[in-house]
Amino acid sequence: MFKLRDYDTPEEKMKAIERVRAELILLKKKIPFILEFNVGINFSLDDAAYDLVINSSFSSKEDLQNYQVHQDHQAFILFNKDYSIKKVVLDYEY
Secondary structure, three states, rough: EEEOOOOOHHHHHHHHHHHHHHHHHHHHHHHEEEEEEEEEEOOOOOOOOOEEEEEEEEEHHHHHHHHOHHHHHHHHHHHHHEEEEEEEEOOOOO
């Protein structure tokens, strides 16, 4: 999950959220071992809520680790530093 920085207006923040979401969606097209990759935008008005969430699936822990170090994922991390101020990560098996 990502919490974006504050913006002057709600419209500016939504544009930023959409921009980050679009970049995340591109990762599914660029990284072949991602099985599923869904990006959701928060609609809750709760101050504790984050702005974006990723729900992704991989065939194995190794594929997840390869995703984490993949050059396109690393490029997204650099891009996202201008937008997000916090993130929460939860990796699990099912």
